Amino acid sequence: MSESPPAAGPIDNSERVHVLDALRGFALLGVFLSNSLNWFNGRLLLPREQALALGAPPLEVAVNSLFALLVEQKFVTLFTLLFGLGFALQMSRAEGRGTSVVPVYRRRLLVLMGIGLVHMFAIWFGDILTTYAVVGFLLLLFRQRSEKTVLVCAALFLFVVPIGFSVGQRVLPALTGGAAEVERAQKATREEEARRRAAYLAGLSSDSVVTTQQANARYGWDSIPNPNRPVLLSIILGRFLLGVWAGRRGLLQDVERHRPLLRKLTAWGMGVGGVIGLVVMGINLALLGATSVPGWVVWMRVVKDVGILFLGVGYAAAFALLFQKERWKKVLGVFTPAGRMALTLYLMQSVLSLCLYDGWGLGMVGRTPPSLTALLSVVLFAGQVAFSHWWLARFRFGPVEWLWRSLTYGRMQSLRGVSSPASAAN
Template sequence: MPEPSSAGPVDVSERVHLLDALRGFALCGVFLSNSVTWFSGRALLPREQAQAQGAPLLETVVGALYAFLIDQKFVTLFSFLFGLGFSLQMSRAEARGASIVPVYRRRLGVLLLIGLTHMFAVWVGDILSTYALVGFALLLFRKRSDRAVLTWVPVLFVVVPLLISVAQRYGPELLHGAEAAALSAKAKRAEDVANRSAFLAGLSSDSVVTSQAANATFAWQGLANPGRPAWLCIILGRFLLGLWAGRQRLLEDVERHRKLLRRLLAWGLGVGVAIATLSLVINLRNRGTAWPASPTPWMLGLRTLREVGYLFMGTGYAAAFALLFQRERGRKVLGVLAPAGRMALSLYLMQSLVSVWLYDGWGLGFVGHLPMSRVMLLSLGVFAVQVVLARLWLSRFRFGPAEWVWRSLTYGSAQPMRLASASPARAAH
């Protein structure tokens, strides 16, 4: 029997349209990143072939702009918004006199199920299952003070991942000796190359069964990735930053926080651009040079520095977006993305379905063949169509189809789907 004051789905009138638009903006960048790195097969190509694709001047420029402006920045922003969304749901539940824990646990459980199905049946790069797992850890911080939350951000984002990387790098040397550790690292790298090659061959097959079997196999192999614990800590750190921003109502009351947002814009883009420039220079200088099987100390430090850069740049993007959204012209332009943000889950899953058809051998077979510039143009075209479809869909329905399934399973009953005919203002929103 449901609790009389139990939390329910967010009504259209309760939504923060800046956050919807910002989520749509982040979703576009995430789609570009996924397409360039994984859907297109670029991450699976032999080093020489990938470098040959990026050799022309146009591709070199596009690749540099991608690394500088897009790579990992929007994934960071998307994770930040997940934590901020948790904060909003928690505050709304408390306002209704309800506990968020039971509903949120069910919500995360359903998201985990959707994510695992997506990972093994459609596309290996699923992030939903990871967000669901880390979301359970986020519950532990719901009653911690703002100071404690902010203290844990650098610990989870920098200290713990760096300690894990150092332990993984030097632990085998201490236990088995330098020579045995080097041989083991070399063997693991060769195994990774073989797994990626087999995955690319599977995706290139003209059989749907073969392609998806290769996807499921690669997904299973990825669960044992030694870098996964550090990655989970980094995501939790992003969630916590979003949790803090939600508590401060940073993006709900922009006018009150305008001065702080301007500082975040300056520091975020300033530090983010500086680190991105350093990383780009290092990449260009080392282009054509194979990375060692075992990362050196400076490489471990560079990885951590890059993550910090992604965080600062993503924060700068969020601040800039919020400030632009306060202007009438900016709101009109950026608000176009709000429908996409409202049904981000549906569009994210749709992107996977469309992309495996575009790139896999049983579809149009573009995997491994398109240069980065064409991949980005193709992805932007697909996303533009999605924005139009989202607007049309939400003119009639309250949720996207995947969001409706998610909410219905969470609350144990079918949620009302169609917009009430007597609410034209809500439909227009």
């Protein structure tokens, strides 16, 4: 009689790929900065004139410019790539056990979606977990496809679909004579969005927790039917697939074997992404304070997305190469525990930010300049890193990771455990 395959369960700490954990923790810092500078501090909710005045001093212009060049969307891209790579690892480990990845993976996504929905409506509307869960189901369609097919489909969803969507939105109406009507509809949409954001900001400024969270839930619900959502979902799926391809190739699991390719990815990613980022930054500075924006600037979104992808890939490759050097490993390894409990810290960032910015907390929403927001984010994240070191020296998982695993596998996981201060950071 043949032996039955071992039951699925969480991997042991000795099986973890530590560079991936460290890279995930590093990405989480950039995600927190992005969410704080764009949303938590209320910048994108302010009227344009007020937002410009808050960011007008030279220091704030410099901080905003560096943020747009080096951080904005790059770390979200990195985080998304790691999600796809994680799927490839789960698939290979399931195959190694002689089992299918599908049942456990589906349960993981369903639980993640549940956590995301609670986060979206009860805490902060900008949740990304629900989107990851929805798009994550599509990865199952590619689990038996070749590396070439995965890479081609990644390019299709990253570039072809967004460009085609933009052309359909803007060029076709002009060709069919409906451009004026489309422009009126877009103007009405912008005005409605400005009204919704003003109401949301007013709700966040309230000294009542109930009022702020009602405003959050209302804004989150109204944001679901977004005309640009197909582009967002396409780009996320493309990044997932790029991560799947990297995971199958073992780019970050076996850095030494892929060192030449990783060096090329670092050079091309930093080079192309950096040049595009500088061009976009120059255009933004030239148009700073302009009352109207030229129509051609809209098409820069496609170019900007290319630069974001290249720089995100460059960050990942450079991080992996540096992690192989003993001195750098000690420095970058500080992020490892944060990466192991990234879900807990991501949710914690939302809660901490509500306490900091909402009216019932310190009431700083709409008042903090970019420099102060960035400083507060870095300080809070440093505290999170310290907390993750302390926690994982005593427990196997982060608290939300423990809940996620327990619900996924249908049995309570052992939380007390095996980590030591040394192993948590390595």
